[in-house]
Amino acid sequence: MAAKIFIDGEHGTTGLQIRERLAERGDLTLLSLPVEDRRDAAKRAALLQEADIAILCLPDDAAREAVSLAKGEGTRFIDASTAHRTAEDWVYGFAEMTEGQAQRIAAAEKVANVGCYAIGSVAMLRPLTEAEILPRDYPVTINAVSGYSGGGKQMIAQMEDPSRDDAITANHFAYALTLAHKHLPEIMMHGGVERKPIFTPAVGRFAQGMLVNLPLHLDLLSGKPDLATIHAALSDHYAGQEHVTVAPLGEASALPRLDAEAMTGTDELRIHVFGTDGEGQVNLVAALDNLGKGASGSAVQNLDLMLRG
Incomplete structure (x- = not known):
C-alpha cells in the first residue's frame, strides 16, 4: 500500500x-x-x-x-x-x-x-569535535555564500526582476550583520561547540549553490594536527557515505578556485581541506546545493x- x-x-x-x-x-x-x-x-x-x-x-x-x-x-x-x-x-x-x-x-x-548553512558547518565541525581535535570552546568563525534561492520566493523575485521597486541590485551582499543568524543554535548543538561562532553569511547573484568556510588555526587544536591529520579525521568519519564526501588532499591542493555552484543540481556535500603544510592554518570548505543536500x-x-x- x-x-x-x-x-x-x-x-x-x-x-x-x-x-x-x-x-x-x-x-x-x-x-x-x-x-x-x-x-x-x-x-x-x-x-x-x-x-x-x-x-x-x-x-x-x-x-x-x-x-x-x-x-x-x-x-x-x-x-x-x-x-x-x-x-x-x-x-x-x-x-x-x-x-x-x-x-x-x-x-x-x-x-x-x-538548515543549508548549518549542514555545511556541522558536516565539518562534528567529526573534529567527536575526535576531540577541535576543542568545544574553540572560537569558531564561519563564512558562507549561498545562491539567492535560499531566500525563498520573495528574494527570487527581487533578484530576477530588476523592474520591481524592491529589486535587489547587488551582485553579492553580506547579511545577518548582528551576528544572530537563525542557524546558529543548530550549528552549536549538532556541531558540538559551546562557544557561539562568529557567522557571516552572504548571498550571490546565482540561483543555487553554496560554499561554507571554516578556517582554523592548527596550533589551537588538540595535538596541533597537520593538514593530513585533519583530512584523515574527516575522511574516516564519512567513509562509505554516498552523499557526503571528502575531496582528496591532492585534488584540493590542485584547485585554483572553488565554484559556489560546483554541487548545483546534486544532493552531494563535498568537503575540501585547503592550506599549506607548515603554515599552521587550514581552511575547510563545504560545497553543496542549498536546495539539494541543504x-x-x-x-x-x-x-x-x-x-x-
Whole structure:
C-alpha cells in the first residue's frame, strides 16, 4: 500500500522542489491542498491527519501549528523550518552526521530537516569535535555564500526582476550583520561547540549553490594536527557515505578556485581541506546545493529512511 505524503507548504521554494522529486514515484500517494486553501486550518488539519508522513515547508509558527493539528493521529513529520532543530524530542535530519543517525531518522516520529548553512558547518565541525581535535570552546568563525534561492520566493523575485521597486541590485551582499543568524543554535548543538561562532553569511547573484568556510588555526587544536591529520579525521568519519564526501588532499591542493555552484543540481556535500603544510592554518570548505543536500534533497533522503524504517 502506497504511503500517503502531504507537503504542507508545497507552493513554496522547498516544497515545490520536494513535490517535483516525488511526483513520479509509484510507492507514494501525494496529498495536495490547492494554493487558495493553504490558510484553511480545517482542510490542512484533515490532510495532516490523513498523511502517513507530513513534510512541513512552512514558517516556524505555522510548522508548530501543523504538528498540533495532527496530534494523536499517528502522523510522522519532517519539518523543514527552524522550529524544531534543537528540540529534544525531534531527531536531526542529517543522516551522515554521526554513527547511528540514519537509523535514528528511520525510526523517528519527528525529524527536523537541516538548515543549508548549518549542514555545511556541522558536516565539518562534528567529526573534529567527536575526535576531540577541535576543542568545544574553540572560537569558531564561519563564512558562507549561498545562491539567492535560499531566500525563498520573495528574494527570487527581487533578484530576477530588476523592474520591481524592491529589486535587489547587488551582485553579492553580506547579511545577518548582528551576528544572530537563525542557524546558529543548530550549528552549536549538532556541531558540538559551546562557544557561539562568529557567522557571516552572504548571498550571490546565482540561483543555487553554496560554499561554507571554516578556517582554523592548527596550533589551537588538540595535538596541533597537520593538514593530513585533519583530512584523515574527516575522511574516516564519512567513509562509505554516498552523499557526503571528502575531496582528496591532492585534488584540493590542485584547485585554483572553488565554484559556489560546483554541487548545483546534486544532493552531494563535498568537503575540501585547503592550506599549506607548515603554515599552521587550514581552511575547510563545504560545497553543496542549498536546495539539494541543504533542503529538499535532505528531506527526500530522510523520507526514504523513514519509509524503510
